[in-house]
Amino acid sequence: MKLMNGSRGEGDPEGRMPLLEHIRELRSRLLKALFFLLIGAIIGFLVFDQVWDFLQKPYCKLEVNKGEDAGTCGLYVTGLTAGFFVYLKIALIIGAILSSPFWLYQLWAFVAPGLHHREKRWTYIFLACAIPLFLSGAALAYFTLDKGLTILLGFTPGGVTNIVTIDSYLGYMIAMLLIFGISFELPLFVVILNLAGVLSHEKLAKHRRMIIFGLFVFAAVATPSADPFTMLALALPTVVLFLFAELIAFFHDKRKAKRTELYDGLSDDEASVIEDEPYDIGTPEPLDR
16 A cells, blocks of 8 residues: 555655555554544533424424423333443444544545545545435435334323333434435445446346345335335435436436447558547556555
């Protein structure tokens, strides 16, 4: 892996790092990432009340909580230390989100020196699209959470009180946010594979029905509640995103095919067309890495 900072590679003309230096670099990056995570967790403790009000709103809107006293939603904790661990868990989640630009940069700074210029460009494109897609999926999960909870709690037999703990509610919510967010990334991987030449539009079109069926099956299996509403809320947007990704693959393959039309019909012994005007081929990649 080459170094981003040339001062560290002054003793090595190839700009490489020995294994021990890699380990030290990794340790340094991890410590910095943990430091920023700790700062974010401290901020999470300070804004816990506001964040908790936001997180419990989907549950508070349920019909089962209409008779509860003002300011309560019928969520419970069990044990003396349970309340503290709720604070800790939510603070760490907030800290991970707030410090994500910093620890993602540490990860990028460790990996980037070993990437080609084109690979770095693809990474920038991937991150620029991945973050909005994940947030969109998480937002959809949040706004449909109350519907899934209503269906789940509707199976409680008559005369039985369903005691919902904060841990079970948070576990369900986090699972929903992550599943929806990650599912919205699947079409992005389709585009990346197409750009890399691994997956063509022809293959996508050939297996379109099976892929769409697989997305519905994935939505039915992946969602924690497994109710029809939540399954459709996940499957339908994912299918739309997949079709959009297939459209991007179609135009990319069509554009790539036009580049080869100039040389169609030429035999192996026939000279190719020479451009009249010179053009910039860009900065060549170094031979040694």
